[in-house]
Amino acid sequence: MAKQERAIRTRRAIVEAAGAVFDEHGYMSTTISMVLERAEVTKGALYFHFPSKESLAHAVLNEQVPFGAVPPQACKLQEIVDMTFVVGQRLLSNALLRGSVRLAVDQETPSGIDHGEPFRQWAERLTDLFELARERGELLPTVKPRETVELLVGSFTGIQLMSRALTGRADLADRLSVMWAHILPSIAVSGVLPRLDTRADRGERVLASLEERAAS
Amino acid sequence: MAKQERAIRTRRAIVEAAGAVFDEHGYMSTTISMVLERAEVTKGALYFHFPSKESLAHAVLNEQVPFGAVPPQACKLQEIVDMTFVVGQRLLSNALLRGSVRLAVDQETPSGIDHGEPFRQWAERLTDLFELARERGELLPTVKPRETVELLVGSFTGIQLMSRALTGRADLADRLSVMWAHILPSIAVSGVLPRLDTRADRGERVLASLEERAAS
Structure with missing residues (x-):
């Protein structure tokens, strides 16, 4: 293994370990030695x-x-819808993602840490997709992409949080399905709306197709 | 002051102090002596x-x-819309409310504390109002009150959180206005929809009318 590749793998192992420890303990209670032990690096x-x-x-x-x-x-x-279901699904299995969400959401994360950054990054990523959707004529003329995008990011954040508090996120996909059923009629033109797949198992199906593709 | 009334006031002072301390420090770092000092009780x-x-x-x-x-x-x-704007407004000035929201939302709140309880209480309160709205013919026939209510509670939770992370909640009322603009067309019959007041200053106006009423 080349030296650079080894460095990338080590860095990744540390970030994954840190995410898992932040998920379990939060920012304040996490220590570097907890991350060291989890990552099994020097x-x-x-x-x-x-x-x-x-x-x-x-x-x-x-x-x-x-x-x-x-x-x-x-x-x-549909790609935007897919992102929400896939992130919801990955929250169930990926401790780094959960740790990242916890750092963004917990009030204890010190103000020196810019925990608003993921909100901005999601908003930028989704705004780009909304602009493409606009170019393709998928959006109602009333849609202001940035406003709608920030609503989606905020709603997703709270819905996953409520789902975690009430069912350990077991019903998150159902809740996302309800979110889209309420919001899409204010976003999508009538020609697109009925073709969008917002069923609760959408995330599982998209992830399965990604795995098939990776295996082939 | 009667003994019972004094006890009620003391209890309230303690709860308000505890809310403020939980808001500032979170569950884990809060100690009973911090609450004691804040409440100025024995x-x-x-x-x-x-x-x-x-x-x-x-x-x-x-x-x-x-x-x-x-x-x-x-x-x-309109009453349901008003509740969201008023809670948003009160979050700016009331430390007990902020502390309560922080306890519900923070992942560090131990599992022994039922932090899902406020989500359930909001859902029940709003479902009652939705049933009244249904009786009065305000809702589209497709609305399932419990689903819509849980979406609103989840979305509100995340929207206030994102607003706190990005602007210290300064833009919360604007964000609530955007939320209602997107969700109401999936809820309200067309006769009711244009009459609903969802402007960002709704919370301020409702609170001012409450204060006038209290003063007269």
Whole structure:
């Protein structure tokens, strides 16, 4: 393994370990030695990549948006819908994503850590997709992409949180399905609306197709 | 002052102090002596009402729904809209409400504390109002009150959280206005929809009318 590749893998192992520890303990109670133990790397390797707990938190916060990766769709609104279901599904199995969400959401995360950053990153990513949806004639003329996008990011945040508090996120996909049923009629033109797939098992199906593609 | 009335006031002072301390420090870092100092009551009085930090947290969590009190409206959907704007407005000035929201939302709140309780209480309160709205013919026949209500509670939770992270809640009322603009067309019959007031200053105006009423 080339030296650079090894460094990338070590860095990734540390970020994943940090995400899992932040998910379990939150920012304040997390210590660098907890991350060290989880990552199974040397102290030197950890401090080479991350000189402080703050820098670990920044790295974990910056890892959220890649979890929204989905196959491109001809219909951009479907791609946006898919992102929400896939992130919901990945929250169930991925501790780094959960840790990143916890850092963004917990009030205890110190103000020195820019925990608003993931909100902005999601909003930017989704605004780009909304602009494409607009170009393709999928959006009602009343839609202001940035407003709608920030509503979606905020609603998603609270819906996953309520689902975690009430059912350990077991009903998150059902709740996302309800969200889209209420919001899409204010966004999509009537020609697109009935073709959008917002059923609760959408995330599972999209992830299965991604895995098939990776295996072939 | 009668003995009972004094006890009620003391209890209230303790709950308000606990809410403020939970808002600033979260559940884990809060100590009973911090609450004691803030409430300016005797140790004996505090332990008489609240034998533990857990019992303080329960009391604070149970104080959320009363902050949704608004004047009754002929149109029940307007009353529901008003509750969201008024709670948004009160979040800016009331530390007990903020502390209660923080306990419900923070992942660090231990599982022994039922932090799902405020979500359930809001859902029940709003479902009652939705049933009244249905009786008065305000709702589209497709609306399932419980589903819509849980969407609103989840969305509100995330929207206030995102607003706190990005602007210290300064833009919360604008964000609520955007939420209603997107969701109401899926809820309200066309005769009611254009009459609903969902402008961002709705909360301020409703609170001003409540204060006038209290002063007269």
